[in-house]
Amino acid sequence: DTGVSQDPRHKITKRGQNVTFRCDPISEHNRLYWYRQTLGQGPEFLTYFQNEAQLEKSRLLSDRFSAERPKGSFSTLEIQRTEQGDSAMYLCASSFRVGVYNSPLHFGNGTRLTVT
């Protein structure tokens, strides 16, 4: 399967703990995105990378959140000192951009985070 891969699929953690999620994009895609989705809502943009550069961050991304894409391939999203309000599905997506052409975003199956 050559789609977007996310790990783990599910994570249960206690409030105050740190968690880290990983995303492996489609191999030829140079853009990688993180979205958050809560129950009954559409996905909301958090941040995106072009290659290793983080180009935009949403105001939803508090200072407890940090994302990296060190070699322009896989990415990690870390949440420090988790709160119950962080419980959500965290979705990763990737796309390919060259010049003015953008391919549509393709999503992974997400990591479901539950903070108790």
Added chain:
Amino acid sequence: GQQLNQSPQSMFIQEGEDVSMNCTSSSIFNTWLWYKQDPGEGPVLLIALYKAGELTSNGRLTAQFGITRKDSFLNISASIPSDVGIYFCAGQWDYGGATNKLIFGTGTLLAVQP
């Protein structure tokens, strides 16, 4: 965060019926996308639209990019039980490569009775 207005919120139909849903925005977009999401899975791309007025089909699905660039609709003809899921529209404004984040709609839950 910003979300687009999508209607209806939910639809309960009989197998074989046609379905129509739409999405509106207060801002213009230069790309509209439609995704389907099954429980516990990520959204799966159904149709991508790149030009105002464009009408595109994918099997039993047809989507249109509104002339005003502020709306889009999706039709599903002759629905079948596996069409069950949540359908999301998503708009994108990609200006000079500065960003191409998607703004999603609130979703339409489709239930199909065999």
